[in-house]
Structure formats: structure tokens, C-alpha cells
Amino acid sequence: MQTDSNNKLIANYLFIGGLIVFVMMLFGVMMLLTQGGVIQLGPATFYQFLTIHGTGMIGACALAASGVMWYFLNKHVVLSKKIFITNLICFLIGVVMVIVGVFSFDYASAWTFLYPLPTLSAKAWGTIGALLYLFGMLIIGIGFLLLFLDIGRAIIKKQGSLAKGLGWDIISGKKSEKDAPHVAIVAATMVTIVDVVALLVGATVLMMNIIHTINPAYTFDPLLAKNFTYAFGHVFANSIIYMSVIVVYELLSKYTNRQWKANKVFLIAWTMSTFFTLIIYTHHLLMDSVMPRWMLITGQVLSYANGLPVLVITAYGALMIVYKSGIKWDIASGLTFIAMFGWTIGVVPAIVDATIVVNHVMHNTKWVPGHFHMYMGLGAVVMLFAFMYYLTKVDKQIPITKLDWAALYCYLISMFLVSMQFLVSGAISTPRRWATHIPEWMGPALFGGIAGIFVMIATSIFIYHFMNYFFYKNSTKDS
């Protein structure tokens, strides 16, 4: 009974997350069609769409991914359902505030709300819009902070400390590998560490922006503000994939009937990614020549290394666990595998762009959205869809139709094209975040807009399938 109601709550997380992702895709498509010269939104509306698309996508994916993490983690540690519900409520309140801020009060600073833009908008929007947005983000952040504190508390209770959650006692040889924490615990520990840091820094920088908006006479060091903003935004967005990846471990274990055990290499990889994730946001500041040189060089080097440890052991592990396992492929396992592929190729353009000499040319071109659409759209989001199919299968045995399979291929191809379109635009030096494109830049955008429509069709089929979770009567359970 308890599990049933927990799973329903988790399904709500996924459904709300999925629905928001779908709506945000619509804004994405409209932006591309505007840039492609097919529809005329007007710059002000474009920037509102850009703001809501970025905020909505990151927020919704983080929400859904935290639902995935909670589902698997709750099998190993005791989590608080009250806190889980509180997070959802905070999220919904925050979302409403953000939407009202953006659409009723014209707020359009992009989701990065880089100081002093929320305040100094050249009268494009006013104080109320900025405050609604910033307070909305703060409330969403508070919900997530509560959630991660609870997860941290639960892990400390079970393992003794977060250090042990990452398996440092096994790495140092004090304990043997067979006592290693469960893979879900290791991943959740990593995410808890980086996200608590990100959210604390984020709360500070949001409050700073709020003070500045209320009284612009209080000014702050913009470089420090930029550092803090990216230390929050980059880390939080990055953590989505580390929450979602738990589904790869758990689902493949279940499907192949083989356990995904954490060994020393696995634990070292997760520890490395914990540290790198916290440090590498500096690759957003490679163009800021006033930044200390050593920080930028560290940013470059560690950005190369950031995701790699976890990515490599996960991709390798996924291949190994599947190899000769006689696994029965279905949509959930298929999507999981595709997500690993998407994550892997999505990292490549990022690594290219994290190189300082390349960054001087490519930064602020559409190359950057190219990278994160690929690794989010083909990696993290696909893991979330995989989980949706997994849940409908294990909980309700909802049958899979040909339409679902068609959606899978449609999604895969069209999302790949959307990402490629961004990369091509970047390669021909199209700036990112420009409402208007000169004719030479329009081609890829238009192409992407059309591909985006197919992404939306596929996504709506995934979500439709998942919606059955709430209505489908499980015949085996009934009997």
C-alpha cells in the first residue's frame, strides 16, 4: 500500500516534469521558427520564450530526475515522504511565480539571471517581474534544498557519513569491496554534495539580486556574481544527468538479472566527478580575461575530465552487464541504452568548447546549445522517458504498442537533428540568444524548427503512454 502511494507520487513527479518538458519544447520550436524567419515573434517575446524555455527545461528535468532518484534510493535508505511532497509543492508555487513574472510582467533575462540584468533591463521589464522570477526560483531552490538535506540525512544515517556514501573507506582499503554502498547510494551522495553546495550559493546570489532589484544603489562585484551564478546554475543543471543515470544502473541490473556492484574503480570515478563538477563551472568564464589565470586553466583541464570518469565506467559497465546476458529488449531498456549513447556523443562538443582557444571563437555561438541539447535531449531526458516506461511496466504492465516504438525512433532521429542543427549553426558562427537571424543563418534554424515538431510528436506519445499509469487498471493485481 505504502509503495503504491509512493509510486503514485513519483509518477506525479514524472508526469508534471514530462508535461512541462513538452510545453517547453513548443517554445523551443517557436524560437527556432522565429530565427528561421517563418514566424515573427518580436524580440521581446522571443526573450520571454528563451527565459521560460531554459528555466522550465532545467527545472522540470531536475524535478523528474529527483523523482527517479527518490524511487530507487528509497529502496535502500529511509526517506521522508513529507519532504518529498513539500518539494513538489514548492516547485509548483515557484513555477507559477516564474510564469507570472515572465508572461504577465515581461521578465526576460534568460534562465541565467546574470547580475545586474534582472534589475537593469533598460525598462524591458519592471521590478515586479524580476522579483516574481527571483523569488520563484528561490522557492524552487528551497524545495530542492529540503529534499537533498533529507537525502543526505538518510544516507548519513545508513552509511555513517557522506564520505562513506561515496565509499571512501573502500577506496582507502579499510573495507572490502563487497561492503561497498549500493550504486544508487553512491550516485545520490554525489548529487547531494554538489547540489547542496549549488543551492546554498544559489540562495545567496538570488538574494543578492533581490536586494539589488529592490534598491539598485546596493551594487555588488559583477565578477563574483557571475562566478556564483554559474556555480549554482551549471552545477544544478549538470546534476540532472547524475540523478537520472541511476535508472541505467537499476534497470539494466533488473533486466539482465545481474547486479551492478560498486567496485573501487566505480567509486573513484564518482568521487572524481563530485569534485570536478563543483570546480569546472569556470569554463563559463573563459572569456572573462580578468579571472585569475589559474582558475581558467583549471577550468579547462578539469572540464575535459569532468563527466568522463562516470561516463566511461557507466558506458563500459552498461556494455558489460548486457554482454551475453540474454537481455530482452523493450522500450525502457532501449531508451536506457540510447541515453548512454546520447550522453557520450553530447560530451564531445562540450570538450571541444572547453578548450580556451576554441572557446574564444565558439563561445556564445549556437555551438553551446548544440552541446547541451544533445546531452540533455538525447541523454538525461531519454533516461527520464526510460524510467517512465519502466514504471508503467513494473507497476501496471501496460502493454507497449507499435506507436510507442515509432515514437522512440522518431524521437531519436529528430532530437539528434535538433542538436545537429545547433552545432551546424555554431560552426557557421551564428550567435546564440539572438532573436533575429540574418538570412545566412536561417537555414539550420528552420530545419531545426521542423525537426522539433517531430520531437514534440514523439514526446507526446511517450507522455500519453505514461498518463495511462494513472488510469490503467492492473488486471493481474485485480485478479
Place this chain on the structure above:
Amino acid sequence: MRLSLLLYFLLILPISREVLESYMVTHMFVQLPLLYAVGMLFPNRKEYKTRHIWSNIIFVLGLLSFWMVPRTLDDALVNTYTEILKFISLPLIGYLWKVSWRHLSEMTLAFIYTQLVSMCGLFAWLYLDTPIQICNNYLINEQKIVGAIYLVITIFMCGYLLKIAFIGNKKT
């Protein structure tokens, strides 16, 4: 009880008020904490029921946020009523916190603590960085010292958080 009243008496003396309130640093980091300590040292006669705890906590947090606004302390220097309010409310915060905090869950405490970390970080930044004078009664250079102290507090609070998270609780 005696210690608490003695401390209160000492703080209320015109001379100590004069000395402590003439510098921003002593006002914020000596007088206020000592007033809070007055409340903490006050003996706890009554066993509070859990359902009272939340009203206490909300009251404490409300008062605390009131005194966090720089303007209120500034006001206490020129407005007698605000000064009286300060001398009543801060010991009250101390007392209510003392009788309530043990009833709070680990989670609530952790949440309040982490919020304080963010807030102290924000104050460090605000006082150190902003080019304008925040209080009418204190000069900018004093403001910078306060900022530096906040920074040190933030660093120590982060250190403690790291200790709890990474070294953990011996009992578990």
C-alpha cells in the same frame, strides 16, 4: 536565573550601552549575542508541548528576520521604542529558542542551519562589497569589518557542515 538577570542588568546600564553601541562591530557581535544569551540563560520552568513549538519557532524566525534588516539596528540607535523592543525581543528569541529547539527534527535544524549559512554569506558579501554606507550611524570602514567577520563566520559554518557530512556522527 541570577546570571541571566545580572547580564541583563549589565547590558542595560547606560555606560555599557554607550560603549557597545558606539561601534557597529560590538553592537552586532557583542551586544546582540549577549542579549540573546540572557534569554538562553533564563531557567526553563515550563515543559512545552510540541504543538507550541512551531508557534515559538515561527515567532523566533520572524523576529530574527526583523533584526537582520540593517535599518532596524540603525533605528534602535535613534529611536527609543526600537531600542526597548530590541532589549525585550532578543532575550525573548533566546528563551524561546532554548525551550523549543530540542523538539525540532534533525531536518528542520539542518534546514535552518543551511539557510543561515547562505544568509551569513550574503551579509559578508553585502557589507564587504557594496560601495554605499548602509547605516546612517556607522561609517563604511566599520561596515567592512562587519563584512569580514561575517565571512569568517560563514567559513566556520561551512567547515562545521563539512564535518557533520563527511566525518559524520559517531553514534551511527
